[in-house]
Amino acid sequence: DSGVTQTPKHLITATGQRVTLRCSPRSGDLSVYWYQQSLDQGLQFLIQYYNGEERAKGNILERFSAQQFPDLHSELNLSSLELGDSALYFCASSVGGEEPQHFGDGTRLSIL
């Protein structure tokens, strides 16, 4: 158990809809990272937050947004969903930036 909690584990929705994925980092970790893993692909970095502030952005679509709350949990919002958004979405956390990142078990998003 990595200590990173992601909910829900599975999400099935339709095109055009909006969903929110939630991540609770390990106790003491200030950084949260979001990654997308499509079928047979490696993990692609989406966005990082550190202590409530956006730290870095990767290949995140404009339809996607995230935030980190004062209690350090984070949410990834995906809107106007398309079939191609079907993927595993992973959250990771680390103490700051240099320390190792520890991953949650992911949310499997299926768009019908």
Next chain:
Amino acid sequence: GENVEQHPSTLSVQEGDSAVIKCTYSDSASNYFPWYKQELGKGSQLIIDIRSNVGEKKDQRIAVTLNKTAKHFSLHITETQPEDSAVYFCAALVQTGANNLFFGTGTRLTVIP
């Protein structure tokens, strides 16, 4: 940006044999290289990592080597066991404030009993 390539994409070994997975990276500023193991339905578990000031690191049956000049690093698993079967990802990180990991595309390792 950083580009990480990983080979092979699939690897089958007999139980007890060794397995080697290789990765190359493009950004010479990368200085942290973790390896993750992903089992079906689970998140990625950090199994070993190495920093750029070290050439080799070992943890029981798992070792990682780093050649900064050639910009490649490798994962070595000795005395493989069926429970080692999983997808392994290498990654590289440039610690310049934006500490996101750049991942390889993964290697599906199958250990045949």
